[in-house]
Amino acid sequence: MSEQTQNTPSAPCDALLDYAYGELEGAAKEAFEQHLAECEKCKRELEAFGKVRGAARAALPLLDPPAAATGALHAQLLHAAAQRKPSRATTGKLLSFPRRVMQHPGLLAAASLMVIGGALGLNWSKGHLFMPAAERTPAMAEPAKVDLPKGATTAPVVAAAPAATPATPAPALDETTTLEGSLAKDKAADTKVLLDVPKMSAPMKVRHAAPPKEPEFEAKPAKNADSAGELDLRQPADPNSFGAVTGAGGAAKKEAPAARGRYKSGQGDVMNYVTDGKAAEKTTAPAEEAPAPYRNEAPAAAAPAPPPAPKPAPPATRSQVQTVAPNAGYAAPEVKQQKADSWQQPVQSERQVMPEPQAAESVQSAAPPPARKHSGKKSAAPAARDDNGIGATDDARKAFLEAAKSNNCSEVIRIYSDQTRTKRVWATPDEDAEFTRCVSQARREQQSIDNAEQKRASKAKKAAKPAAADAPAQAAPPPAKSNSAF
Amino acid sequence: MLRYREGDVRAFEVIVTRHRKPIYNFILRFVRDAAQAEDVMQETFLRLIKGADNYEKQAKFTTWMYTIARNLCVDASRRGKHRKAASLDAPIGEDEGSTLMDMVSDGAVGADGKAIQRELAIRMKQAIEALPEEQREIFLLREVSDLQFNEIAQVVGVSENTVKSRMRYALEKLREALEEYRDLARAAQ
Numbered sequence: 001m002s003e004q005t006q007n008t009p010s011a012p013c014d015a016l017l018d019y020a021y022g023e024l025e026g027a028a029k030e031a032f033e034q035h036l037a038e039c040e041k042c043k044r045e046l047e048a049f050g051k052v053r054g055a056a057r058a059a060l061p062l063l064d065p066p067a068a069a070t071g072a073l074h075a076q077l078l079h080a081a082a083q084r085k086p087s088r089a090t091t092g093k094l095l096s097f098p099r100r101v102m103q104h105p106g107l108l109a110a111a112s113l114m115v116i117g118g119a120l121g122l123n124w125s126k127g128h129l130f131m132p133a134a135e136r137t138p139a140m141a142e143p144a145k146v147d148l149p150k151g152a153t154t155a156p157v158v159a160a161a162p163a164a165t166p167a168t169p170a171p172a173l174d175e176t177t178t179l180e181g182s183l184a185k186d187k188a189a190d191t192k193v194l195l196d197v198p199k200m201s202a203p204m205k206v207r208h209a210a211p212p213k214e215p216e217f218e219a220k221p222a223k224n225a226d227s228a229g230e231l232d233l234r235q236p237a238d239p240n241s242f243g244a245v246t247g248a249g250g251a252a253k254k255e256a257p258a259a260r261g262r263y264k265s266g267q268g269d270v271m272n273y274v275t276d277g278k279a280a281e282k283t284t285a286p287a288e289e290a291p292a293p294y295r296n297e298a299p300a301a302a303a304p305a306p307p308p309a310p311k312p313a314p315p316a317t318r319s320q321v322q323t324v325a326p327n328a329g330y331a332a333p334e335v336k337q338q339k340a341d342s343w344q345q346p347v348q349s350e351r352q353v354m355p356e357p358q359a360a361e362s363v364q365s366a367a368p369p370p371a372r373k374h375s376g377k378k379s380a381a382p383a384a385r386d387d388n389g390i391g392a393t394d395d396a397r398k399a400f401l402e403a404a405k406s407n408n409c410s411e412v413i414r415i416y417s418d419q420t421r422t423k424r425v426w427a428t429p430d431e432d433a434e435f436t437r438c439v440s441q442a443r444r445e446q447q448s449i450d451n452a453e454q455k456r457a458s459k460a461k462k463a464a465k466p467a468a469a470d471a472p473a474q475a476a477p478p479p480a481k482s483n484s485a486f
Numbered sequence: 487m488l489r490y491r492e493g494d495v496r497a498f499e500v501i502v503t504r505h506r507k508p509i510y511n512f513i514l515r516f517v518r519d520a521a522q523a524e525d526v527m528q529e530t531f532l533r534l535i536k537g538a539d540n541y542e543k544q545a546k547f548t549t550w551m552y553t554i555a556r557n558l559c560v561d562a563s564r565r566g567k568h569r570k571a572a573s574l575d576a577p578i579g580e581d582e583g584s585t586l587m588d589m590v591s592d593g594a595v596g597a598d599g600k601a602i603q604r605e606l607a608i609r610m611k612q613a614i615e616a617l618p619e620e621q622r623e624i625f626l627l628r629e630v631s632d633l634q635f636n637e638i639a640q641v642v643g644v645s646e647n648t649v650k651s652r653m654r655y656a657l658e659k660l661r662e663a664l665e666e667y668r669d670l671a672r673a674a675q
Contacts, residue, residue, distance in 0.1 A: 017650050023634060052660045056629050059610035065510045074502060077531045081498040
């Protein structure tokens, strides 16, 4: 039996306690008073409870807290109350969770780890974990990859490109500046441009590349942020144009509108060969920083299309553009690898690292104005390079001269490209001139071949369409070939 | 309390001043030890400070405060560290300092009304302390703290009818104790 049922008297008697303690009011109080007048039991209980309450109050008087403890207790309580921070109603409930996180060391550490981990994960997912894009040197990026026309030969040309400098407009070159002078100047630069010499129909001349032309190529967007400034230069509409462009970011887009090949950001040094049948265009910015070592690069490794370098190649063109970081200790990536994200040191056999004094010397030689002549100091440089462990220099020089005498242009171009890539300063002014002549000749030959092909194509079209035989021949112009740029 | 929650420290001082005496008496009668009662009272006010942010004006502040105090008293009683048996040397009157031994030795029961009232108080106090805890806490909250039955129900966490039932039990037991004393006093006279 529960307490409730044990002590449940009649319904009016339930209000005895409420009445005894003054909790009845109004009609309920009057009703109980009427009941109390009639119920003797309730009267006795009420009287007894009153006596007990009186005795209890006498037995349990309200005592004051001890005075000694009250003062200190009071002060402590007030101190604790004063140190309490304002309630959430004052500061707002919105910031309660961040405030709680900031006040708790464990939560703060966890939040920091989450932020750092999230940032790393984001960078990892984007492939930028190791280095921001802005700090990457151009040579670390993917090497230049150029679509080549059929039967192209390789004619690497060295150009300068300070990697860390922003894009600056290239200085204007004199119209009469020869390619020879530009080539010599480029040797002291930091960016190596491997340029397949295309067929040339006219002597190459260096033109100022600054005036932007209407782009005739389709520029692919950069693959990602790492390859900012990297352009993919498509087949130019002009079949006679060829070239490779190095330059500072997107600025080189318009500096080499007719160039075909993949552009690698050189950031400051622009070398542009554009031969539209009459001229070659080249712009080189002055190289201010120490030059990077040049790497000997197999021409056949750049693309499967070109024939091996030693073989006499048809006068087609192949352009390769590759930038090399100005950092002397950094290894330019292999073209075979197509990607150069690694920081590992280069293989010494693949590259000849120029000592710092020689690099400075090379910079000096590149410093003169565009129309400069090769000095004797420059001519003495190859001997110094020969002492650098390059034993085949003399043989290569002899072979170069023999090929030049026999007018074997493809061999001249091959040897020149090999040696200039291997050694920073290899060619003498005479050799440069021979190379320039051979490049021009090869281009002219290619031009003639292309013209002949166009004529044949026109005739074939006319024969295929007898209905259009009466139409004038010029009504059906030859379509531009996508792969025969030159 | 709402003012203190908004940052008014003086409001808390008012709370302490106003409720210090009744809360101390309730705790003292509950734990039956003056030192422990001070500790529990201080802890009660500290709990009020800590819980000020969570205080919502849904219940009476007194109810909330006595709930904290009652829970602390229950914990202290369960620990039982300071629970003492009635000692003959312990002061029975807070203001006098007389002991039960004094009253027994002098044999002055019924000598005058003051002595009878004093003995009655002692008996009554012993009877209250002898109440079961569930009845005693309700009796104390009603008689000492002057809480209403519905408030007591909230503090204790039982229904109001249960509170009244326990109160009735407590009163009847105290009445029985008082009747025994009256019989004893009549016999002595």
